[in-house]
Amino acid sequence: EKEPDEPKSNVGTMITTILNKAYQDKEIIALDVTNKNNVTKCDSVEACAGKTIEYRYSGPEVNNYIYLKDNNNTNELWRIIGIFEDEKAGQYIKIVRDEVLPESYLPTTFKASNGNTYTIKSSETRTYWNKLKGDTSDKNNWPTAGLKYYLNAEQETEGTEKGYLHYLSDDVKSKLVPVKYYLGTVHTYRLPYDTPLQAYAHERDVESCVGGKGSSSDPMSESSGCHVWAGNDATWYANDENNKSLVSLMYPSDYGLSAVNANWDKPLLGGSSTDGFEDAAIKGTSWMFSTSSAMSDAKSKNSWLLSPTSWGSDFAALWYSTGSVYGSNDLVYRSNYGDYGIRPVLSLSSSTTWYSGDGTAESPYEIFE
Secondary structure, eight states, rough: OOOOOOOOOTTHHHHHHHHHTTOTTTTEEEEESSSSOOEEEOSSSSHHSOOOEEEOOOOOSSSOEEEBBBBOOEEEEEEEEEEETTTTEEEEEEEESSSSSOOGGSSEEEEEEOOOOEEEEESSSOOOOOBBTOOSOOOOOOOHHHHHHHTOOOOOSSSBBBOGGGOOOOHHHHHOOOEEEOOOBSSSSSSSOOOHHHHHHHHHTTTTTGGGBBBBSSSTTTSSSSOOOOTSEEEEEOSSSSSSEEEOOOOOOOOOHHGGGGTSOOOOOOOOOTTOOTSHHTTOOOOHHHHTTTTTHHHOOEEEEEETTTTTTOOEEOTTTTOOOEEOTTTTTTOOOOOOOOEEEEEEEEEOOOOOSSSSSSSEEOOOO
8 A cells, every 4th residue: 555645844734724714715715703693805914813713615516625535545636625613622623524425334223322223214215314114203402313313423332233333443533523513593494595604693692592302492583683493502512422412414505505605595485476596507516516516426416404494393404406505394203305315514623634636537636543
């Protein structure tokens, strides 16, 4: 096997590489997210001084490809969403798998560390966000979702079924850091539909939640001051050795903000009649959609997102191959809306170095221990 090249001495870390490009390349946008309800583009280092900044790849063609090794030492293709900051983990690189997980990864059922058995996929090879075996009342609370348990486990508590972490190499797993997830609900099923910027705010609009829980059975009521379903967790941060949460899903806003910033005020749901993300002229400006538009099965497949949606306490957000974000209550029992896939999201440590590649599809970044 070929020995890896020396780390890029003039770069040091992947984060440094991306930040150096943020104020030079149009494909990386610096966002001032100090006020979640007024996210704005930041055009210079000076303008961003003292602000809370996120850096996102934005546009139809961006050089954000990265290879990660699976447990067979084979490269898998991922995409860098951007650079974010966590109150405990500090800066980290957020990435999403370029294709949905192959069927061979997915067990039909999975027994989680809480003792419950969840259905992960059906006989029709569709996947479920939270389907507790033998129950039809599961809720859209990510910390207790079957998919959360499967993605963050090496294998089930009893038996031989493998959790998703089993399929990542030890080298990759050593670079993962747990971060806080914001679990506010979004308007992606009923009017008024969220734009990417509104979704970003609603996902994180949790500070007023009483005791960390939802204070209203109607979380989208502006008067409630809390966009979280009653009984759900407002945030999720697991960092103990027995319950680390290292794998999640994209937010609806992650998809929406991957489009050019001129479209961040367009509704995530809707076709030409609503000037939304089903419009070719809008969704085509997102690298997440533009690379799936070739319609390979593994890229264009509908895939689950992290956020609950506003229609009911058993609805979660779903990215559709049409380019829209919908809310679906197929968490539990429905089976008539087509296949749903899983595109995991990982958070890489700020110390991650890259040894070769330039982030293009022809030469993805490669990382080694």
